[in-house]
Amino acid sequence: MNEPRFNPFALVRALVRPLDPVLVLVLATLLGYAHLLMRSASPERVDTQLVHFAVALAGMWLLAWLRPKRLLALAVPLYALGVILLVAVELFGEVSKGAQRWLDLGVTRIQPSELMKIAMPLVLAWFFQQREGETRAIDFVLAGVLLALPVGLIVVQPDLGTSLLVAASGLYVIFFAGLSWKLIIPLLVAGVIGLGSIVAFGDTLCQPEVDWQVLHEYQKQRVCTLLDPTRDPLGKGFHIIQSTIAIGSGGITGKGWMDGTQTHLAFLPERHTDFIFAVLAEEFGLLGTLVLLATYAVLLLRGFAIAAAAPTHASRLLAGAITLIFFTYAFVNMGMVSGILPVVGVPLPFISYGGTALVTLCLGIGILMSIQRSRFADKG
Template structure:
């Protein structure tokens, strides 16, 4: 037996063992890009962005070290905790900006809906794993109910952005679990028809006084503002108008780092959070935007590669869904900032300032790494 000695090289090796190099480099690339953008958009937040990045890497590392089975065993408790907290929000939550989203727990306040973004796919993956080989319509119905309960609670807060993301996360698991195309297609068709109808009749629906059954006034407003930003140039429409001006005026090569007039003269609202892509588009132009898209694409390709080789049904579903969540974040955010999707509060993954979303996303990277590392059955 060899004597256990302190060996720095072994130490580093063990530290780095859970890390998947491609994912790690992509994540570092995104965080580095975010830091560069933050120096322009909000220099005073660079320090705390550095801290957040450190925390993000740590979270990734911890999650990556954790065996997949352990992760999956947390699915039920996390899901139940999440739902319980959402109920708590509904009963005792704190109202901020017209929505009841926050819950005070001792020293800090948390936004339980954020937890569901990971707990939801985890729960559904765990569930389908339990029913592996027996997945029939009934199982999909149960999955649908599991999805619907927290979704309803979030939508009631109301928090349309998070609801969309949680719904997407759940749907991706169900989709990858093999939900029949016969069931997907009708929904897809209804969706396409709906979009067509909005384009055709949007103006009439957006008249004041027209009540949109089931949607709040502010949600109607967001959709309507998207359809015609000029209808409200000083209010909600201001965000979209100014962010498209920022992106468009960036041109192919951009105005140069720290030289975006829209950014530095405060025409872009929320420029360090949801609208940071407008800063990027203005200062780095089309080139910068495509570089960012490529980083996300690389992340997705790597995620799908891990999913394709994942050993169990649960890890497959989980890896696929998590990857799709990254895509959804990125697409919804860039779509909204460039004016092709409604303004919903969805951050740009790894780029927007804000600890909670960063931790959630880093957890996702960590889960992918964990699946990749523990793929031997």
């Protein structure tokens, strides 16, 4: 009897079967950008960045193989684990740069708040799946409680940027589940009035003796710096001023790869993490920025297409929420780097250096691939 021959092409087909070609192309473009920018902004971190790429892509591939039913079965355990770890951070967490966000496990340090960026939309999608067709007002209240608990624990660390991202990931699911506009519009109006008041009375509200009560002092200073970076150009306003100079000096075509003066003369702070968009704009100019924006647009369109065609209610909620999370990351980062939003420590998705955020985002891509694959595998 002839033994079956090893077929490498069959193996490759099996390995790539769960991958969505459009999402793979988008991710390859974004990671290519990330690698080029890191070689310019912080070449000593390139090797570590490649390790991050490998771990993140492996996690994405594993999630792409799981069926949405399996993912949703993990929702409650992941949420419970995330909350327990956040409580542990509050009790035993390490303090770094004035914030208590990390948990030392002996062999490594973890930031449990990152887990909630995936666990939060998962558990809310599971929650509303149980109530499909019978959603009541009390269900939205309960969903709000599920969301408020981890967000509150993250706020007190304090970590405003991550708390906003986790809150957004949950609110998107609640919105797609059918939250009434009668509740949304008053919140939007209140937000507009609040922001308008801060802008109108900024000079008075930003005086040192004024206590904002609900925000820490450093958070107040970030808002005041946004209103007028020249208030402290060599201190709190330095980041924004140097970032806007880098963005503006790039012009149409940029100064050229590895030729950015703000980057290589060390005027641009945090150039490998939160402010890497300024490196892109300086070295690749408007054209390079438009290519990045177009890539993000393709990612969002593909994500919404997967959400619209998803076979179950929970899959639709989850895919829509994850897609909008990508948008939130990109919008907040580019907004804060260009000076139209406060600096809140949100990375540029798939581009900024950092293993935890990259793994979280790639897990999101993996979930989208899982949902897309489920259309053909089964209807569950």
